[in-house]
Amino acid sequence: MGITTSHTPKNVVSFVLALQLVFLLMGSSSAQLSTSFYSKTCPKLLPIVRSGVQSAIAKETRMGASLLRLHFHDCFVNGCDGSILLDDTATFRGEQTAPPNNRSVRGFDVIKAIKSSVEKACPSVVSCADILTLTARDSVNILGGPTWEVKLGRRDSKTASFSAASSGVIPPPSSTLANLINRFSAKGLSTKDMVVLSGAHTIGLARCTSFKNRIYNESNIDASFAKLRQRSCPRSGGDDNLAPLDVATPKLFDNYYYKNLVNQKGLLHSDQVLHNGGSTDSLVEQYSKNDKIFDADFVTAMIKMGDIQPLTGSQGEIRKVCSKPN
């Protein structure tokens, strides 16, 4: 029944219309993202992406972690718009050499290969930003984590920003708890979202330079764990030497990240601050004990992160090649 039938009092009609206007203006900017966005225009999209991620992970387990991180670093710099995938051009310097990314982000060849398979099936239809979002979900699931329905319909930026990516919007590993909370809050993500998304550090590797100060100078670290890490990360030099973020089960997406924090075996300073006598200790302890709650909250937070400032409608473009504007 329509809301404008003669039986509906006028003031109710205008109330409902006003309510709709409020929702429109609140502009949940993701209003146009939907899980069925490509179901008519690219019905094979999901299996194409999944098999691309599957074969990349079969070649190298770490790639699942790298793709997940790429999505995070894309979303935190001017929204989930595929900007991190753009190489430098004559008119702008891109994000890949910004400090949080330089010598550290990876997975571009995998995205390139998947994009070219997708282009073959449905040319100029699917954005690189959406492909990246899907690869993050598939990576988590293939490595043993939960799965969820991904909202789609993001479009690609025509530009990227070295300065935005360098500005601290992506927090450094030296961050205090307050800085982590602030940086996520600036993107509309709660403290709980921040703590649960940090659980992504259940997979993947970090460079010695990212944790050197922690393993030599900090006291809230398990002594044998510090010694173990010092073996491949010298006081001076070795900056690119790698170590797993999760000392217990580095190739599995599980809740051992939190068990490690409770045991003072967080690798990064920014990991251990989540369980160091502060306001987030109890949440860390809950996730360390309950993998189901971790999975459920992680999914909720990933969907929220994927909703950060997408380009929709006629904004941006559908790139033909992810590394350059059309």
Ligand code: HEM
């Ligand atoms: C809370 C703030 C965060 C900080 C300070 C942080 C910092 C870092 C650092 C320093 C590294 C190692 C980089 C290197 O040494 O090359 C790393 C790796 C990683 N981060 Fe984060 N991160 C944060 C949140 C996140 C989030 C929200 C995600 C995804 C949801 C994520 C996913 C990853 C993954 C999967 C890796 C391993 C990547 C690989 O092996 O290629 N991180 N992070």
Ligand SMILES: *[C@@H]1O[C@H](CO)[C@@H](O)[C@H](O)[C@H]1NC(C)=O
């Ligand atoms: C990025 O890393 C290269 C070495 O690979 C270094 O020469 C350059 O200064 C770094 N750029 C920034 C902006 O830190």
Ligand SMILES: *[C@@H]1O[C@H](CO)[C@@H](O)[C@H](O)[C@H]1NC(C)=O
């Ligand atoms: C330990 O801290 C001192 C004093 O802040 C600093 O000079 C030194 O570089 C740190 N050591 C490492 C390995 O980061």
